[in-house]
Amino acid sequence: MRLLAAIAAWLPRAILTLAAIGLLNFTLIRLAPGDPAAVIAGESGAGDAAFMAEIRRDYGLDKPMPVQVGHYLARLATLDLGVSYRNNQPVMDLITQRLPATLILTGSALLVALVLGTALGILSARSRGGWLDVAVGAGAMFCYAMPVFWVGLVLVLVFSVGLGWFPAFGMVALIPKQGFAHVLDVAWHLVLPALTLALLHMAVYVRLARASTLEVLDREFVRTAHAKGLTESQVLRKHVLRNALLPTVTMAGLQIGHLLGGAVVIETVFAWPGIGRLAFDALLQRDYAVILGVFFLSSVLVVFANLATDLVLRLVDPRIGR
Template identity: 55%
Template sequence: MSSLFEIAKRIVYALSLVLAVIVFNFLLIHMAPGDPAEVIAGEMGGTTEEIVASIRQSYGLDQPLLTQLWLYLKQVAGGDLGYSYYFNRPVTDLILQRLPATLLLVISALLLAIIIGTALGVVSARRPRGFLSHFVTVLALVGFSAPVFWTGIMLLLLFASYLSFFPVGGMYSMTLEGGFGVKALDVLHHLVLPMATLSIIYVAQYSRLARASTLDVLGADYIRTARAKGLSEAVVVYKHALRNAVLPVVTIAGLQFSQLLSGAVLVETVFNWPGLGRLAFESILRRDYPTILGILFFSAFVVVIANLLTDLAYRLIDPRIKAGASS
């Protein structure tokens, strides 16, 4: 019974959070400078007062702000995210069209950062004063200090423009012919630089976090007991210590999923990656309110789900949490 109550409480908190995000984003965007009616009229080639007023009336922009908010909340509650001013398509269709590209980029970058960062942190913790430990420290400083768009531009100039190892931008080659395997390899070829750009800063953070966590775990009593039993150092570190040392990395990775999505906006813009980040950038430039709000709503929903999955993964990794919750 207590478990069901806990689940219900989490769902209520999640729905309240999503509602607050929707209201805040709506008010913030509509108070920002710029008029979408004037942008649309300018794209049509005429910006007279009559045309602008007609466009405002067509999209309901002439109504009071609170009325627009109420109508939008009812619309979202019915599963409708609206109709794009610029693309002339339902926002839901636009998001679903761009979603696979963003998920491929974000999930691959997150997995790469967790694997490499954890590996570097654990290995460096075995020799805290060794060369690798100092290398991880320097890597963390460089990774934290370098803006993601600057890193992307540097990688683009070096590996795409100068060395020509990777494509300059896009997700696939337009003129490529072949089967599924050929096209999949082409997508992976285009993915390398954006994935590396997005994951570098998190590799630095997770390596430092995993190093500190591993050092703390290696000083625990059960680790000393395992060593006293004559177990090899590799078994002690990678079988007994790693499972507990990776817990903070998993937690932070789940909580930082929203940062990955926001970072994807810059990365997708630099590499012309056709995902939600690129769509958000284009929509902001054109004052496409429904598309911007739809992307922000979807991002908030994904972050809430990611946090719940992180909590579930935390419980699976550490059985003591499950036991503590049931007692």
């Protein structure tokens, strides 16, 4: 019942948030320089005024801005994201074709960053002030400071061009594979882009897990557990780990948006066929319908990820929400 009550309280806020995001995105895109009708007319080789007026009428660009906003928000309520200005295909179809690739990339990167970052942060806290603590902290700072596209290019040069261990681009091999061989092929192509995206976010989890673990280790109930004769591993497993993971789980939900934003760069560097690459290409082509669709669906994913994070926290710690 507590979870259902949390969902019921979240739903109105989510609707208002998504409506505000849709309105803001639409307004900002329309204020950007460039006319999609001029782009389409120029590519077709018929840039006269009559043809451009017909294009504006077909895509609703001739209507006043408040009317366009109203029509756009009404379509969002039914998940109708419009039609691409470039190829006249439904935007929802274009996104759903690319979305699985992005979810695979961001999900893998989040898992790697969360597991490795948390483990290294706890180890760093347990050796407070030692060489391992210093080394892990320096490595985390280095990963966080490096531009993500530079890290990707370095990994390609070393592990693809130099050693030939992993492919440099794409999601699958040029010769299609079937069954389990296809899964292995995708995983093989996934290693470098997922690792590149994970390194940046792993540094955040290292610092957060270290700080939260040190805070828990200094609490009275941990000292009491040691006094009762529990071993270090028992104290860590029964008392420290659960309390130290709460801030990390919260951060995982908050970083979904950052992961989706970073996926734009990663998918461009590694030619990964996800929605980030779709948005980048649409931006270059001024395909505003696709840009708005990707932004809105990304916002939906972030909103639902925050809900999932809140529900997980309530399950892990029943005190939350009381």
